[in-house]
Amino acid sequence: MPRSVLLSTAGLMLGYRDVTVVEDVAFELGRGDVLAVVGHNGSGKSTLIKTLLGALPPLAGALRWPAGRPQRIAYLGQRTEFDSRFPIRVRDLAAMGAWSGLGFLGRVDDECRARIESALERTGTAKIADMPLHKLSAGQLQRALFARTMVQDAPLILLDEPFTAIDQTTEAALLSLINSWAAEGRSVILVLHDLSAVLQHCTSALLLGDGRALFGGPKETLTPRNLVAHGYLSQSQAAWIEGMYRQQGVDRV
């Protein structure tokens, strides 16, 4: 079966007005792909996400959507400006994912309500659905935000550093949820720092640094040595990771 491409880019230059953040960005995203965007702080990862959302126009190059740009793009950003003291319950936070499709006065119908309940179940937040946000732990809040992302019901999902300040159990549960989205044919682009998560859960990777895309391809080709060559890891960090791989019997050096 031929691979169905959702998005492809070549020679993309991204930034803000007259400031170029990153250039030569090229990647292809198929349906059901999980693309990890990796890079140091300030390398242009969030700029790429904002461009894909349409909040920033590309400075050069173009985004090609062979089957047309999806009507809905789900997005989960960093929580820097999130207000967890707002008086709202988990169920209503999840419902926010459907609001933009309801217009000004549209009501939440049965189909939408079922989508919300299903998202709460799958993210493990059904039992805390009536809890106010300020009583949630960081992990519970992130699960609730994943529920909101699911309610958006989009063919393309963008996640910007979704595992910051999250414990490993929650991270593992949310990563398998991402894989289940991919199995449903949704494409996911996520900004990550954890190399092991990239290798275990993503299909491809894009490494940004030095103002350009340094690497883009299947995850198997993203090795510790490769990352040292591109200046993302130091020799000692790479040696430590290789040691861990050897211990686990993984051949990826």
Add this chain to the structure above:
Amino acid sequence: MFEWLDYAFMIRALTATTVLSFSVAPIGAFLVLRRLSLAGEAMAHAIVPGIVIAFVVAGLSVASMIVGGLTAGIAVAALTSLLARMTIIREDASLASLYLIALALGIFILSAAGSAVPLKSFLFGSILGIDDETLILIGATATITLVSFALIFRPLITNTIDPVFHESQSKRPGLVTQWFMFLVVLNLLGAFKALGTLMAVGLMILPATAARYWVSTITGYLIVTFVFALFSCWIGLIVSFYLPDVPSGPAIVLVAAVFFVVSLIFAPQGFHAGLRLNPFRRRTLPASPPNLNKGDKAHEETS
């Protein structure tokens, strides 16, 4: 006991503030939720020179007050934003500087022009100042505010909780913020006659902060804020009726302050919650963890 009901000006004032409560409650609630309480206070002072200049030029008409107040409010908001972007001073300092200048300028012009309106009424409100025009202004303000809230309620919530997410979902994410600030200025103008320029924002903020201690849902929050605002107005006006030297503005705001203090002490999310969450609170700890005691069953099982 109910002789105040025999006075037409009291019925007028009670009607005006009842309608006003429907309007200022959601505005105050979202000022608090959006962490704009102090910005609302600053905006109340910022509109003063506009109102005063309009008053000196065109007399005390509602139309001139709206034009003058809105112009001054928008000018101060735009200048604040410009100073924050173009100079080293941050937005809070820019706003504080500009509203102080605006307030001083307003009072200076009012005094220099030998105004027929007593300064005290201007600053603190007066029950007697509520005429037919003011009633129409308050009615129109409440209508515009409630219709606007029906339309922008969801985007306003999204923008308040998670502005980054809202930006990703909206073609013009700034529109909801700008419309909300317009509603703030409109409500300040609506509340101006009854509460005065210094106290108008008090009816917005104090019921909203008091209500926040009681509820954890947005619908409940808006209802409790409205109830507190309404009773603050009614009780405050009656106090002002029996104490003729006390202007209505401070009387209403002091009643709201009572709601605030009572809520702070007794509400589930007031001091109670603070005491439960306080990590420095002294706790009585057992002398040693039970499973490390020599005779402890758990210890015996593991050893």
